[in-house]
Amino acid sequence: MMYNQKSKTYSPMTEEAYDRYMQAGRVAAQVLDASKDLIKVDASLLLVANTLEEMIYDAGMGTAFPVNISLNADAAHDTPSSDDIRVFAHGDLVKVDLGVHCDGYIADTALTIDLGSDHALLIEASVAARDAAIAHIKPGVQIGVLGAYIAEEIMSRGFKPISNLTGHGLDQYVLHMPPNVPNVPKKGGMLLEEDMVVAIEPFASTGTGAIVDRKRAEIFSEVASRPVRSPGARAILKEIESRRGMPFARRHLQNYSELGFTRLVKDGILYAHPVLSDEPGSFVSQSEHTMIVTEDGCIVITA
Ligand code: MN
Numbered sequence: 633m634m635y636n637q638k639s640k641t642y643s644p645m646t647e648e649a650y651d652r653y654m655q656a657g658r659v660a661a662q663v664l665d666a667s668k669d670l671i672k673v674d675a676s677l678l679l680v681a682n683t684l685e686e687m688i689y690d691a692g693m694g695t696a697f698p699v700n701i702s703l704n705a706d707a708a709h710d711t712p713s714s715d716d717i718r719v720f721a722h723g724d725l726v727k728v729d730l731g732v733h734c735d736g737y738i739a740d741t742a743l744t745i746d747l748g749s750d751h752a753l754l755i756e757a758s759v760a761a762r763d764a765a766i767a768h769i770k771p772g773v774q775i776g777v778l779g780a781y782i783a784e785e786i787m788s789r790g791f792k793p794i795s796n797l798t799g800h801g802l803d804q805y806v807l808h809m810p811p812n813v814p815n816v817p818k819k820g821g822m823l824l825e826e827d828m829v830v831a832i833e834p835f836a837s838t839g840t841g842a843i844v845d846r847k848r849a850e851i852f853s854e855v856a857s858r859p860v861r862s863p864g865a866r867a868i869l870k871e872i873e874s875r876r877g878m879p880f881a882r883r884h885l886q887n888y889s890e891l892g893f894t895r896l897v898k899d900g901i902l903y904a905h906p907v908l909s910d911e912p913g914s915f916v917s918q919s920e921h922t923m924i925v926t927e928d929g930c931i932v933i934t935a
């Protein structure tokens with residue numbers, strides 16, 4: 633049932649798989665909606681992340697990745713650390729990105745909240761870009777064409793699409809797989825097929841339109857399985873086994889040891905996902921939905 637990395641094939645869209653995608657999508661939409669009430673000036677980022685993740689668990693689902701809360705120039709991949717003292721400030725532009733899975737079937741969705749940064753048009757740009765792409769999704773459409781629709785909505789409002797971040801395919805327990813859906817026009821590329829599951833996630837920026845890695849990394853995933861000797865490292869691997877390679881946050885670990893953790897990253901067993909940022913002082917908005925491609929269009933599971 634798993635996505636086959638070698639043959640790049642999808643698991644079949646059985647009735648059961650479809651049902652679980654829809655359940656995950658419903659919960660993802662509800663929890664994302666709840667974030668609008670929780671994210672306020674002076675609220676703690678850590679408390680908000682924990683609360684949203686608890687809501688996912690309480691609905692009987694799992695997190696496909698830690699709740700991402702990325703501010704201002706940070707486009708993605710920030711999540712609070714366990715000792716995070718940050719609170720939201722007036723003028724913050726907040727991206728919330730969350731993933732819910734039901735038996736591994738993933739719904740991935742994101743929105744942007746403006747805490748007085750005066751960026752309504754920037755938010756509108758990524759939402760309109762997302763919706764323009766969704767309106768054109770059907771079997772046979774080349775993914776590069778979707779990038780053109782996305783870029784057009786963003787650039788016509790005076791902003792830049794982030795060119796080195798993409799939407800993506802999803803499969804059971806697999807968060808990112810082909811096709812990568814560009815946020816800029818691209819020639820060629822895969823054709824959409826019925827029953828593909830894809831996430832469309834445009835980012836609109838007032839900056840350069842390209843992200844770079846920051847030093848900070850709080851999100852990790854297991855990318856290789858190799859025997860390790862250090863007891864600290866073994867305890868961590870045991871704890872994350874059930875994630876089946878899906879990303880986790882450092883703050884999730886009960887058995888965290890600095891030594892074991894550093895070892896696993898150095899050995900290439902854990903991959904660090906750094907915070908991704910446009911230039912300092914810029915603002916980035918994001919919007920994301922997950923779709924199942926149907927015979928003549930798509931079903932948005934996170935709406
Ligand atoms: Mn996402």
Ligand code: MN
Nearest residue numbers: 740831833920
């Ligand atoms: Mn995504």
